[in-house]
Amino acid sequence: MEAFIKKEFFHIFRDVRSMMILFGMPIVQLLVFGFAISTELNNAGIAIYDQSRDPMSKQLVQKIVSSGYFELQQVFSTNAEIEAGFKSGKIKAAIVIGKDFEKHFIQQDGAQIQIIADASDPNTASIISNYLQGITRAFQAEKLPNLKLPVEIKTESRLLYNPEMRSVFMFVPGTIAIILMLVSAMMTSISIAREKETGTMEILLASPLKPWQIILGKVTPYVILSFINAMTIVVVAWLVFEMPIKGSFLLLMGEAILFIVMSLTLGILISTVSPTQQVAMLLSMFALMLPTILLSGFIFPIENMPVVLQGISNIMPSRWFIIIMKSIMVKGSGFMYVWKETLIILGMTVFFGILSIKKFKIRLS
Amino acid sequence: MIEVEGISKTYGKVLALDDIHFNTKKGELFGLIGPDGAGKTSLFRILTSLLLPDKGRASVAGFDVVKDYKKIRSIIGYMPGRFSLYPDLSVEENLQFFAKVFKTSIEENYHLIKDIYQMLEPFKKRPAGKLSGGMKQKLALSCALIHKPEVLFLDEPTTGVDAVSRKEFWEMLAKLKEQGISILVSTPYMDEAAMCERIALIQNGRIMDINTPFGITQAFPDELFSVSSDNIIHLVKDLREYQELKTAYTFGSNIHITFKNLPDITTLQTYLEKSGHSNIKIIPENAGIEDCFMNLMQNQA
Numbered sequence: 001m002e003a004f005i006k007k008e009f010f011h012i013f014r015d016v017r018s019m020m021i022l023f024g025m026p027i028v029q030l031l032v033f034g035f036a037i038s039t040e041l042n043n044a045g046i047a048i049y050d051q052s053r054d055p056m057s058k059q060l061v062q063k064i065v066s067s068g069y070f071e072l073q074q075v076f077s078t079n080a081e082i083e084a085g086f087k088s089g090k091i092k093a094a095i096v097i098g099k100d101f102e103k104h105f106i107q108q109d110g111a112q113i114q115i116i117a118d119a120s121d122p123n124t125a126s127i128i129s130n131y132l133q134g135i136t137r138a139f140q141a142e143k144l145p146n147l148k149l150p151v152e153i154k155t156e157s158r159l160l161y162n163p164e165m166r167s168v169f170m171f172v173p174g175t176i177a178i179i180l181m182l183v184s185a186m187m188t189s190i191s192i193a194r195e196k197e198t199g200t201m202e203i204l205l206a207s208p209l210k211p212w213q214i215i216l217g218k219v220t221p222y223v224i225l226s227f228i229n230a231m232t233i234v235v236v237a238w239l240v241f242e243m244p245i246k247g248s249f250l251l252l253m254g255e256a257i258l259f260i261v262m263s264l265t266l267g268i269l270i271s272t273v274s275p276t277q278q279v280a281m282l283l284s285m286f287a288l289m290l291p292t293i294l295l296s297g298f299i300f301p302i303e304n305m306p307v308v309l310q311g312i313s314n315i316m317p318s319r320w321f322i323i324i325m326k327s328i329m330v331k332g333s334g335f336m337y338v339w340k341e342t343l344i345i346l347g348m349t350v351f352f353g354i355l356s357i358k359k360f361k362i363r364l365s
Numbered sequence: 366m367i368e369v370e371g372i373s374k375t376y377g378k379v380l381a382l383d384d385i386h387f388n389t390k391k392g393e394l395f396g397l398i399g400p401d402g403a404g405k406t407s408l409f410r411i412l413t414s415l416l417l418p419d420k421g422r423a424s425v426a427g428f429d430v431v432k433d434y435k436k437i438r439s440i441i442g443y444m445p446g447r448f449s450l451y452p453d454l455s456v457e458e459n460l461q462f463f464a465k466v467f468k469t470s471i472e473e474n475y476h477l478i479k480d481i482y483q484m485l486e487p488f489k490k491r492p493a494g495k496l497s498g499g500m501k502q503k504l505a506l507s508c509a510l511i512h513k514p515e516v517l518f519l520d521e522p523t524t525g526v527d528a529v530s531r532k533e534f535w536e537m538l539a540k541l542k543e544q545g546i547s548i549l550v551s552t553p554y555m556d557e558a559a560m561c562e563r564i565a566l567i568q569n570g571r572i573m574d575i576n577t578p579f580g581i582t583q584a585f586p587d588e589l590f591s592v593s594s595d596n597i598i599h600l601v602k603d604l605r606e607y608q609e610l611k612t613a614y615t616f617g618s619n620i621h622i623t624f625k626n627l628p629d630i631t632t633l634q635t636y637l638e639k640s641g642h643s644n645i646k647i648i649p650e651n652a653g654i655e656d657c658f659m660n661l662m663q664n665q666a
C-alpha cells in the first residue's frame with residue numbers, strides 16, 4: 001500500500017503536466033474567474049444626448065457620471081449619432097434627456113428620460129439600466145424631497161450576508177467545486193487509464209493486490225493534494241478577493257474532504273469504462289466538468305432553469321457542495337444548517353464508491 | 366504444473382484459441398512457438414487469470430484459473446509481451462515497487478535475480494523508459510521474479526531485443542529452471558525453440574504438435590535438401606516452378622526443398638543449370654523447427 005502511494009507521488013511529481021494541472025491551474029482559474037466573471041459594474045461606457053441643456057439636466061448628467069459606475073464616452077447632439085455610437089462598440093448605454101427637462105421636472109408634468117442599453121449582452125444591459133434608474137430616482141428624491149406620489153409603497157431592500165453584492169462570494173465556492181472536481185476526478189481517472197494504456201495494469205491485476213488496494217493506492221495521493229489545493233484556494237480567495245470565512249474553518253475543510261472523496265469515486269468510475277487516457281479525459285470533461293459549471297448554480301441560477309434541468313441539477317454533487325460552501329463561508333452557518341446537503345454528498349460518495357469497486361474489473365476486458 | 370484442457374476463446378467472430386490441450390511438468394521450461402496472431406498472448410492471459418476462457422478448463426499448480434484466481438496471482442510471475450513497467454520510475458524504484466506489491470523485499474530474493482540485476486546495477490537510477498530493449502527486458506524479468514514465483518509466464522520476452530541479449534536471456538532462463546521454477550515462454554523465433562525442453566507449435570489458435578524440439582524435428586516426414594546458387598532471387602522462382610518439388614521455402618541465403626516423390630538431385634541440377642544458375646549446391650539438410658512448422662502448417666491448410 002505505502003509503496004503504491006509512494007509510486008503514485010513519483011508519477012505526479014515527475015510529470016510536468018500533472019503538476020501544472022494540480023497546482024498551476026487552480027490558482028489561474030481562481031484569478032480568471034475572480035477578475036473576469038463579475039456582475040459588478042465598473043466604468044461602463046455611456047453616451048449622453050441632452051436635448052435640454054438646462055441646469056437641471058446638467059446636474060443629472062453630473063450625478064450619473066460621478067457615480068463611478070459609468071464613464072462618459074460621447075456626447076451626442078442628434079438622434080442619428082446614437083445608432084452609430086452603439087455600432088462603434090464604445091458605449092453600452094445611451095441616455096436621452098427630453099426637451100425642457102427642468103421645466104417639466106419642476107412642474108411635475110412628465111420630465112422625460114430615455115435609457116437605451118445595448119442588450120446584445122443582456123446581463124450587462126439590465127444591470128446598467130437598473131443602476132441608471134436607481135440614480136435617476138435618487139436624483140428625483142433629492143431635488144423634490146416633498147414629492148408625494150398618488151399611491152406610494154415604500155420598498156426598502158436589505159441585502160443580507162453580502163450587502164455590497166460582491167460577486168466573489170458567488171464564484172469562490174463554485175470555483176472550489178470545479179477545481180476539486182477537476183483535480184480529483186479527472187486526474188484519478190486519467191492516471192488509472194494510463195496504467196491500462198502502458199500495460200502496467202496487466203501486471204497489477206496478475207499480482208496479489210486486491211481491487212480496493214489498487215484503488216486506494218491510486219486515490220490517496222490525490223486526496224492529499226486536492227486537500228492542499230482546497231486550502232490554497234480559500235487562502236488566495238481570502239487574500240486577493242477578501243473572501244470571508246465566517247463559519248468554522250474546520251467544518252469547511254471537512255466538507256471539502258468529503259467532496260474530494262466523492263469526486264475521486266466518480267473518477268474511478270470513469271476510469272473503469274475508459275480504455276485510454278484520452279477517453280478518460282473527454283469523459284471527465286463532458287460528464288463532470290460541464291455539468292458542474294452549467295448545472296450546479298455556479299453560473300446560472302438554478303431557480304431560472306427549466307424544470308427538467310432543475311431536476312438534473314439535483315443529482316449534481318457540486319450543487320450541494322456549493323450550497324454548503326456558501327453557507328459556511330458567507331453566512332457563517334454551523335453543521336446544523338448544512339447536514340442535509342452533507343448527507344446527500346455522503347450518500348453519493350457511498351453510492352459511487354460501491355459502484356466503482358463493483359465495476360472495477362479484476363480481469364482484462 | 367500447468368494443465369490445459371480444451372481451452373477455447375473467441376473475440377466476436379474471431380476464433381483466437383481452438384480447443385487447446387497441453388500439460389507441463391514441474392520445473393519444466395516449456396515453449397509456445399508460433400507467429401504473431403497465433404493466439405499465444407490470449408493463452409497467457411487465460412493462464413494468468415486475466416482473461417476468462419469461453420470453453421474448457423485450465424489450472425496452474427493445481428489452482429483453477431477461473432475459480433482460484435486469487436491463489437494463482439500470488440504464485441505466478443508474469444511478464445507481458447509489451448514492456449509494462451513504469452517508464453518514469455527508475456530501475457531501482459520499479460523493482461522495489463514490485464517487491465512491495467508481493468510483500469517481499471529485494472534483499473529477500475536477491476539470489477534469484479542477482480545475475481540479472483548485476484547487469485542493471487550501473488543504471489539503477491535511470492528511468493526505466495530510457496533503457497535499451499535488452500535492459501528493459503532484464504528489468505521486467507527481475508520484476509517478475511522478485512517474489513520467487515512457482516511458475517513464470519514470459520510472453521514473447523525476446524521480441525524487439527538484440528541477438529546478444531536474446532542469447533543472454535535464454536541462458537538466464539536455463540539458470541532459473543535449475544532453481545526449480547517452472548517456466549512457460551512464448552516466442553515467434555523458431556531458432557529459440559531448441560532452448561526449451563518441450564515445445565508446442567501453435568498456429569491460428571490451434572496446437573499443431575507438442576514434443577521435445579528433437580522429437581519434433583525427428584518427426585519430419587520427408588527428406589530435406591538445402592539449395593543455393595549465385596542468383597537467390599531467381600532460384601526461389603525457378604524452384605517453385607519445378608513440378609517435382611513438394612515445398613520450397615527460403616531460409617536465409619538457402620532454399621529448403623522437399624520432393625513429391627523420390628528425390629532426384631541430378632535432374633534438378635540440370636534443370637537449374639538450364640535456367641541459367643551457376644555455383645549450384647544441393648546438399649541434404651536436417652530439418653529444423655521452422656521446417657517442421659512449415660510442414661505442419663501445410664498439412665493443416
